[in-house]
Amino acid sequence: MSTDLTGAGSTGTELTGAAAWAGRALGERTVGYTETDAILYALAVGAPAGDLDLVFEDRLRVLPSFGLTLAQWAPDVLAEQGAFDNRAVHGSQELAVLKPLPRSGEILLNARVGEVWDKGAAAVFNVIVECEYFVATWSLFAPGFGGFGGDRGPSKSAALTEEPLGGASVQTVANQAALYRLLGDRHHIHIDPQAAERIGQKRPILHGLASLASATLPLAELAGAHPADLVQLAGRFAGVVFPGDEITVRTWEGGRFDARVGDQPVLTEGLAVFG
Known part of the structure; x- marks a missing residue:
C-alpha cells in the first residue's frame, strides 16, 4: 500500500522528517477476544471480585476502556516502522465510545496516523484507531523529532483552580x-x-x-x-x-x-x- 506524503491540498511540497508520517495508514487488523479476556481486564484495572457485572460471565458488561488493549498494536506498528526511537513516551489518551463492546467476538480495527505536532524539541504523533464501537487516539511524545517547522498543536489546558466537586x-x-x-x-x-x-x-x-x-x-x-x-x-x-x-x-x-x-x-x- 502506498501513501501520499505530500502536503494535502496545499503547495504539494514533499514533507520531511516527522511531518511525513501525518496521515499515514497503519493498516487494518481483526482482533478477537473472549469473555475471559474481558473479565481479566476488569480485574487488572481494579474491579473488585464482588462487582459481578464486570467479573461474572452470566452478568458481564465489558468496560469500554478494554477496547484500548485491543487497539494497542497500532502505536506499536508506528514504532516498529521507525517514526521515533525508544525515548518516546505515551503522553495522553482519548477514547470516544460509539456503542457497547460485545461480551466476546471479533472486531475490525482501522489505524492511521493523525496530526503530527512540532513542539520544538520533540514531536507529538497522534495515532487514531477506529471501529464500529469506539475511536481511540494515542498521543506519543517523541523527544528529538521536533523542529521541522510544523504546527505546535494545542497547548496544555490551564490548571483547575476552583474547588473540586x-x-x-x-x-x-x-x-x-x-x-x-x-x-x-x-x-x-x-x-x-x-x-x-x-x-x-x-x-x-x-x-x-x-x-x-x-x-x-x-x-x-x-x-x-x-x-x-x-x-x-x-x-x-x-x-x-x-x-x-x-x-x-x-x-x-x-x-x-x-x-x-x-x-x-x-x-x-x-x-x-x-x-
Missing part, C-alpha cells in the same frame, strides 16, 4: 502490572526491576492505560453511574503509578478530573463522561 480513591494491588501485561502490553518496565531501573524508576511501574482505566471506577461511583456506561475518556499522563499505590481522583463540573498518588499528579486534563 468531589473525590474518591482506588487502591491498586501489588500484582496489577503483572496482570495487565497479560492483555498485550509486555513492555519490560512493567515487570522487570532492571528494565525499570534503566528508565530511572525504583521498581516496575503500572501501565498508564491501567492507571487511567482504574480511575474510571471511582469516577463512575462519584457520577452515580455504572463504569460500563462510560462514553468519553481522556487524560494526560503526568507521573508514574507503582503497583500497590492508592490513586485519588478529584472531579469538577462537566466530567473533568485529575488523579494523584499522595501529592504527586499522575493524570491531568482528565475527562470522564458517563451515559
Whole structure:
C-alpha cells in the first residue's frame, strides 16, 4: 500500500522528517477476544471480585476502556516502522465510545496516523484507531523529532483552580502490572526491576492505560453511574503509578478530573463522561 506524503491540498511540497508520517495508514487488523479476556481486564484495572457485572460471565458488561488493549498494536506498528526511537513516551489518551463492546467476538480495527505536532524539541504523533464501537487516539511524545517547522498543536489546558466537586480513591494491588501485561502490553518496565531501573524508576511501574482505566471506577461511583456506561475518556499522563499505590481522583463540573498518588499528579486534563 502506498501513501501520499505530500502536503494535502496545499503547495504539494514533499514533507520531511516527522511531518511525513501525518496521515499515514497503519493498516487494518481483526482482533478477537473472549469473555475471559474481558473479565481479566476488569480485574487488572481494579474491579473488585464482588462487582459481578464486570467479573461474572452470566452478568458481564465489558468496560469500554478494554477496547484500548485491543487497539494497542497500532502505536506499536508506528514504532516498529521507525517514526521515533525508544525515548518516546505515551503522553495522553482519548477514547470516544460509539456503542457497547460485545461480551466476546471479533472486531475490525482501522489505524492511521493523525496530526503530527512540532513542539520544538520533540514531536507529538497522534495515532487514531477506529471501529464500529469506539475511536481511540494515542498521543506519543517523541523527544528529538521536533523542529521541522510544523504546527505546535494545542497547548496544555490551564490548571483547575476552583474547588473540586468531589473525590474518591482506588487502591491498586501489588500484582496489577503483572496482570495487565497479560492483555498485550509486555513492555519490560512493567515487570522487570532492571528494565525499570534503566528508565530511572525504583521498581516496575503500572501501565498508564491501567492507571487511567482504574480511575474510571471511582469516577463512575462519584457520577452515580455504572463504569460500563462510560462514553468519553481522556487524560494526560503526568507521573508514574507503582503497583500497590492508592490513586485519588478529584472531579469538577462537566466530567473533568485529575488523579494523584499522595501529592504527586499522575493524570491531568482528565475527562470522564458517563451515559
